Amino acid sequence: MEIIKPFSQYLAAMLLAPLLPGIINRVKAFFGGRRGQPALQLYFDLYKLSRKTPVYSRTATWVFRAGPVTGVCALVTALLVLPFAGRPSFLAFEGDFIFLLYLLGLARFATVLAALDTGSAFEGMGASREVQFAVFAEPAFFIGLAALARVGGQTSLSGMFGALTPETWRVAAPVLALLTAAFFIVLLAENSRVPADDPNTHLELTMIHEVMVLDHSGPDLAYILYGAALKLWLFAALIASMVLPRRTGSWAGDSALFLLAVLGVAVAVGVVESVLARLRLTKVPYLLITAFAFSALALIFQVGR
């Protein structure tokens, strides 16, 4: 019976992830006074795209085709080490978050190369910006995780989040609050949301992620969209387990609470997206450096405590 739990947790993450973009869109529609797309729109899109025939550029090589597959698989593998509701994942080991960090790096590398493979100026632009922001986002994320490791004295993701309890919030509230803020900023930037990027402007020179995948179509695009949903889930799950570490004692209760928190993060993203404007492109590094400052401050607080 126990073996079922990590498996069903993993399956739940895989199945529910495409719900998050739908929720964000509903929240944005609510703020805009529109009815908006159905919350399940991404599921329909994925189904539709998987049945289409892709179009490939004459310029592109196998790198272009391998990009989406590698990208989504890196995230599916990353989910293997992601704890669920403070419960251990399949693969929980010392330093597993390094593995996760570099899997995200692999996904990015594959996407960037696939974009450059089309030989287009637009996609090259997106790729260039993507790697630029990663240089600022990765240290922020890393130092944040380091601070969290120090909070619980743990060195695996499952251990770090498993050690969090409401008691931790009482003892180390400033640290956790700073980390939540930092991770949320990293979430926004890594998942190409406002204010770092705008997922809605497909035809502007200022966008990042969307422009990299302009030339993908059919099942390849489905993989990309699904991978993006998984990435959003990954960050939302980390934030959710941090802000709501309540333990009801039962697995079902914990899981339900955790899922609610994840959906709550998606709502928060939607709210941010509705009330904030995009930053100018050159200002995005400063936003990420702010996140880094939050993380570093959290680490300093924690070391000094």
Next chain:
Amino acid sequence: MPFCLRGRPGAPARAGTYAAVAASLAGLSAALPVLLSGEPVSVSFPWSVPLGSFSLVLDPLAALFLVPLFLLTGLGAVYGAGYLKAYEGRKDPALPWAAFNLLTAAMLLVFTAVNAVLFLLGWELMAAASFLLVLFEHEKEQARKAGFIYLAAGGAGALLLMAMFALLGAGAPSMDFASFTPPAGGAASAAFLLALAGFGLKAGFIPLHVWLPEAHPAAPSHVSAVMSGVMIKTGVYGLIRVLAFLRPWPEWWGWLLLGLGLVSCLGGALFALAQHELKRVLAYSSIENVGIILLALGLGVVAAACGADRLASLAFAGALLHVFNHALFKGLLFMGAGAVLHAAGTGELEALGGLSKRMPASAALFLAGSAAACALPPLNGFAGEFLVYIGAFRALNAPGPVAIAGAAAGLALATAGALAAAAFARAYGVAFLGEPRTERAAGAHAPGGLMAGPMWILAVLCLGSGLLAPLLLGPLAFAVGAGFGPYYGFLWGLEAMTPFLYVSAGGFALLGIIAMAAAKRRAFLGGREPAVAGTWDCGYAAPSARMQYGASSFAQPLTDFFQPLLRKIGRYPVISEYFPAKASFSSEAQAVFYNSVYMPAAARLRDLAFRFSWLQHGRLQIYILYIVVTLIGLLLWKL
């Protein structure tokens, strides 16, 4: 041998290749058992040089450096046989082959000598042989400049090392390492600093790196592979030996190493991003990787000085594993860059593009090397960095200074990793993907089997030593034990086994999931033929190769951000009319340290030297007088 066969066409190259391959096989058969069993082997020959003895010891630490040495020289020789064919008739093949084999032999001496005189002999031979190889294309001004800088750096390094050995061996009965007694206090620190500077000039960390980005690109590509993969590691090797000898370590040594490592790994990655030539990108990436090794050593020394031995063992093991892994992937990358030079005649990124279609296998292999260099799982670059990361994270839960060292090391690794990923995405994307930017790139062709074969072998080794990293635990434990003390070797094996097994499992899981997703994609397509069209690009009717994003534009957001450090020079057009017809833009990455630190210092030194020019007037008699006076002086002193 290649020299003796100079008269016959083709014979020197053949002799050189066969000799190198045979030596590499023989060397591997000696080094591998030592690495696997942990039992050192030693030989000694009579030698009549004063203070010298021809004694060699092959212990697991030396073996860990020798295995990549023999792998790269053996594979490099096969590759070189193909690579140098392009120069047939233009260049005398005897010299490069003789120098290549001499370089191999010299490095073998450096890694195994246990006598200071013998070690220095090997060291100087290595410098001389590689100098000849850097000057291979001496008709190019760039190569001559590189050779000169390289010679100066090598000479300065050797002088520092002589001073260090003189200091260590001052009271010893012979110059055998075994007879040295570790100095204490100030003398130990002086020896450490001399070793750091002397070996550092070979290892090429910032700020002692100026020769590296000049010399590595100038040499033929298989030599660049050996130089970047192994030769710069002789500096790391020497530093480790000296560190192991000078115990106990004061904490500030660790901080110094950590600081230098931090600057090198960040600076190397950042400068790599700004380079416009493929081999220069790789050379700066080598500086980054030496920085990572140094960072790990520094973390280990700080931890050991503070009594955190388990942590130190992890950091040391991470440093050594990265030495091994870097040799494999950097060898592969330089060979890949050589294939590009061979095929397109240039390594300038802005002149390349679209090579993936023209040389698919080499492109795929270069991609594997790039991914390994970015430490992406499941390739081998990840394994070594992972160990350093674990060490860094353990350090975070330790008290005081160790925690700070851990945070600094982890942060530097994460940032350098992101920068390196940007640099390699740029180099690979611009050179191999998209459309060719010039005729030369469009006319590129795949390299022959002699060049492709070694690259395949290295790529397989990169993947294998990444996926099967747990198998390297035993040999690595022996090497750490031989280098830093058996205690550390024993500790490290215990500490790292479990995470390594998991990482390996994760790597296999990743490959399995990729296979499944690829199969699923095929099922989605259901046998339908994908449509082929021009790049859509938001509806550009006639995209041309010149509209692609280039190397400078790709790096621009980051290089602009770090402009104060990079001091990139951009030349923009001055627009003076309303409808300017022509515009041009060029940008150039400067060798910042070379231009703003070393050149002024060298000018100052030259001015100083001119004051003594009255000593040197070209009259032979007076030179002979100098020699006689010196000899008599020495004789009187000895009496």
